[in-house]
Amino acid sequence: MRLGTVRRNGSTQAFRQEGGTTTYLPVRDVGELLAREDWRSLAGEQGPAPEAGALEQPILRPEKILCAGLNYHDHAAEVGQEPPKYPTIFTKYANALVGPADDVVMPAASTKIDWEVELAVVIGQTVRHADEAAARAAILGYTVLNDVSVRDWQGRTSEWFQGKNWDRTTPWGPVIVTADELDPEAGLALECEVNGVLKQSGTTADMIFSCAQLVSYLSEFMTLAPGDLVATGTPAGVGLARKPREWIPAGAELVTRIEGIGELRNRCVAE
Amino acid sequence: MRLGTVRRNGSTQAFRQEGGTTTYLPVRDVGELLAREDWRSLAGEQGPAPEAGALEQPILRPEKILCAGLNYHDHAAEVGQEPPKYPTIFTKYANALVGPADDVVMPAASTKIDWEVELAVVIGQTVRHADEAAARAAILGYTVLNDVSVRDWQGRTSEWFQGKNWDRTTPWGPVIVTADELDPEAGLALECEVNGVLKQSGTTADMIFSCAQLVSYLSEFMTLAPGDLVATGTPAGVGLARKPREWIPAGAELVTRIEGIGELRNRCVAE
Structure with a gap:
């Protein structure tokens, strides 16, 4: 099942896709959908698949965006780090996010803006202390x-x-593809292109801490709730x-894609 | 003016205090109050000042809790750091917060839990790119x-x-004391006591980056909105x-107090 949110008639609307059928649902976004117990079966109106350019962020304002750094063996090696013993966790807030076809705003205060494709x-x-x-x-x-990164400020x-x-x-x-349809541990190809040139081409099988391990680790110290995002490293x-x-x-x-999910296609515009 | 939120009749209610008068307002917390244009004058019902034990977090779920590290000269010196050139910023989410009289939950997974009084x-x-x-x-x-800190995990x-x-x-x-009543740059005494023993006794005049400088710096890269918190270091x-x-x-x-605002009084209970 695929879940997403589309801009329609000056507002937004969640949709669900199964077996080639798109159903538009009477909720504003996937966050509102997940708050309903009947989200898998909630009735709606069938229609054509949404156009890529009309897609909004699946969840409009996620409360938590937790990010793992240094979580691929090949990336840790390229930045000269040993594979870490513990996950490195940093955060974002919803102000940092844009939708899959939106402009990315390039900060005027930096000339060192970098790409990072992430699952x-x-x-x-809701989980806490989850094994x-x-x-x-x-x-x-x-x-x-x-995870577009402003390297001079980051450092x-x-x-x-x-x-x-x-x-x-x-x-x-x-869109969000439900977990029954994908196995990141078996390996999903993930890629990032800048102006049509392939810059990253990896596989999620190279992760140091698996998705489940990251969620378990985070839940040791904090409650995770429906709609929270965990970016799993680049x-x-x-x-x-x-060099x-x-x-x-x-x-x-900027094109960012992962096998079995789809792609983001964003213009990076000067602020 | 002082603004706060009290637990009442199984719910919560914001209040405003001016010149010794407490007015209970028809909103759930100070966050909801600040969303109204008439928040300074909104009518309510006068009553006795709330008891300390009935106080709730002034804002129930702040969206952003931005924290400055290494922002006092005396603290930077005690941890062996030079005064930094740029503010060091880390974050919390609302799950980390409790009210001024609530129990603090001591993580079972740590034995190195530390105190940090902060303004x-x-x-x-709403501000962005603010001078x-x-x-x-x-x-x-x-x-x-x-900013109670779990040092083994922090490190x-x-x-x-x-x-x-x-x-x-x-x-x-x-409570929140409005800015017209306090001048942190002139120096407010701030203290932390553990089991009645004074552990920290400083002055906000020792800050490396002032409150306004921190807000300006943060606004360079992100939009700040009403109800966001900026913890300014210890x-x-x-x-x-x-040693x-x-x-x-x-x-x-744990008692945490700042001159002109008031104090938090929390029992630290094992998880």
Whole structure:
């Protein structure tokens, strides 16, 4: 099953896709949908599949966006780090997010803006102190996210947040694919292209901590709730690790895709 | 003016205090109050001042809790750091917060739980790219926060978040005092006591980046909105920097106070 949100008639509306059928639902977004017990069967109106350009963020304002750093063996190696013993966790707030076809806003205060394709977990159940099995059961599904990073600000202090939370820099979507349809541990191809040039091409099988392990780890210290996002790190190929270093040029088209989910296609516009 | 939220009849209610008069308002918390244009004059019902034990978090679920690290000269010195060139910013989510008289929940997974008295700014206006004057004007007021820190988890990776966001570890309140009544740059005494022993005794005049400077800095990269909190760092005297190191014992009474605002009084109970 695929879940998403579309812009329609000046508002937004969630939709569900199963077996080639798209059903438009009487709720504003997937967040509102998940708050209903009957979300899998909620009746709606069938219609044509939405156009890519009309897609909105699946959840309009996620409360928590938890991000794992250094979570691919190939990326840890390219930045000269040993595989870590514990997950490295930083955060975003909803101000940082944009939809799958929206413009990414390039901060005027930086010239070192980088790409990071990531698989993101969408939480489906409230969990705390979840073991790996319970954590796996709490995963509603998966989506695509590009953790566009403002490297000069990220490196100003030990805490990366100020390079990770610029308004309207993080596209995600285009839909959420439920967990029964995908197996990230078996390996999903994930790619990032800048102006048509492939910059990252990895597999989720290379993750250091699996999706379920990350959710379990987070739940040790905090309650996760339906609609929370967990971005699970990026594979090799980021601009920061290239020789010479590369950054996103203003006006670039950024394409971010994961096998079995779909792609984000965003224009990077100067602020 | 002082603004707060009290538990009443199984629900919550905001109140406003001016010149010794307490007015109970027809809104659920200060967050809902601030969403109204008439919040300074909204009519309500006068009554006796609330009891300290009945106070709730002034804002029930703040969307953003932005925290400055290493922001006092005396604290930077005690942990062996030079005064930083840029603010160090980390975050919390609302799951970490408790009210001014609530129990703080001591994580079973740690024995290194520390105290950090902090002045917190409450944002009153939506701001982005604010210079220092605009940032100052966007400050609604000030409150007290104890950034109780799980040091062993905080030190596991470069990113402090996992030591800072345990469920129900961060008390704040008891009220918000509007900015016209306080001048942190002139110096407000701030103190933390554990089981009646004074552990921290500092002054907000020792901050490296002022409240307005922190708000201005944050607004460079993100939109701040009414009800967002900015915790402005802790002075010297934390357990981590003591010789030998000290931690909060289970069952301890934690008192956190700032001149001109009031105090938090929390029992630290084992999970």
